[in-house]
Amino acid sequence: MTAGTNEPERYYNYAYLDEQTKRMIRRAILKALAIPGYQAPFGSREMPVPYGWGTGGIQLTAAIIGPDDVYKCIDQGADDTTNAVSIRKFFAQVADVATTEDTAAATIIQTRHRIPEQGLKEGQVLVFQVPQPEPLRGLEARETETRAMHAYEEYGLQYVSLYESVATYGRIASTVGYPTMIDERYLMSPSPIPKFDNPKLDDNPAILLFGAGREKRIYAVPPYTRVRSLDFDDYPFETQTWEEDCALCGATESYLDEVVLDDSGERMFVCSDSSFCGDRRAAGHAGSMAGHQLASLDKEPA
């Protein structure tokens, strides 16, 4: 954990955004929390990264963060990926916050495409970066129509889509951004998290905030809110499972990434949540390739 100490170098307002922008975003957050799952429009600003790099999540974080916060940022579960490192450094600089990779120590966790394996607790805020906030967009291109569908709770089209998936593939084939129903009222995109993470949305003690910068939408799930993944009685919702365990820490219950090791198809499966995996290894857990120095890479090419 390191505290930012670069106050003299700050040329922007605290947390980058101006105060009026923060107020506007804060008002949208309050309305989003009052109407769980509803997409509240907001005046998304240009940020110092392009759309698609987390501008929605960055603006949410900037509107809520304070000097007492401890900030964690993950991309596909990992703290050490380029985007996560950059965004973490950004807030260490412009918001003077301490940063961490430890899920339990963080007060604000900004994430792209994952929910940490370790359970969250009351008082934590999970900020999701969202590319497409509208779960119905793939089925209906017009915003005017999807607005009306949400207004009148007209979600038949979504069920038809799931049915067509069952008819075509014999199962609900959607694996990321799997549609959810919030408190039995609003259909919500959970952002492109794997459906493996959907059950973690339900009854979560943390505040879940979702920000889509390009699409200019904020939505939220308050703590302890019912989040149901859509399914059918005869085709119930299921999460992904793996035959492999994590090759580094041996975890059997975590979300695994497949990593190709060489040109001959050698591969390993490893926890996508780098903090979770590291904690397990520090606690003495070991997988099949623990300590492995990727020896096969040293072989001369055939």
Place this chain on the structure above:
Amino acid sequence: MSIAFDLARVSAGFADPTCESQQVFRKLMDAMARPGTLHDLSVAPDAPMGLDRAAGAVALTLFDFETTVWLDPALRTEAVEGWLRFHCGAPFVADPQQAAFAVVTDLAAAPALSAFNAGDAKYPDRSTTLVIQLPSLETGPPATLTGPGIKSKATLSLDGLRPDFWAEVQDNHARFQFGVDLIFVAGDRLTALPRSTRVVPEGD
């Protein structure tokens, strides 16, 4: 026409607007996310006569030139209007339907909740948020809360509510996604009841 504005008569706002509004907002966000929880504001301005410190803090944190504000008649004084105008620049409206925010200090005399803006079917966020000032948030008859943000159930004991106020809140909840959202303040403390919360007064 004279529009002279005597700054000497406008009391101070936040000492550090950036930092203090952030701290107040986090309490507000937590209150709205976990309905019925009580929050102490460690930083709050000395608001002008008629407004409790928490009410002033909420105003300075959320109001600006983009938000229309309805004040109940008791607050339509030079001291309160001048303070809000100077620190927030918020336009005042006389029609509750036009209000993004409403500040109520005399609940008994205030319009019904249904008189305020309940939002649009497609944009239910365009509804009024009421800031209701009460004598106490803890010493009244208890009511049971359930809904999003609440693990099983919570209890809230607001004091100084008008008769049948909980029935109004139940009606407000019943027409979800429409509805107003409520922030209650007393002294330095605040709590919130979004439209998503189901309220049952004890004894019902």
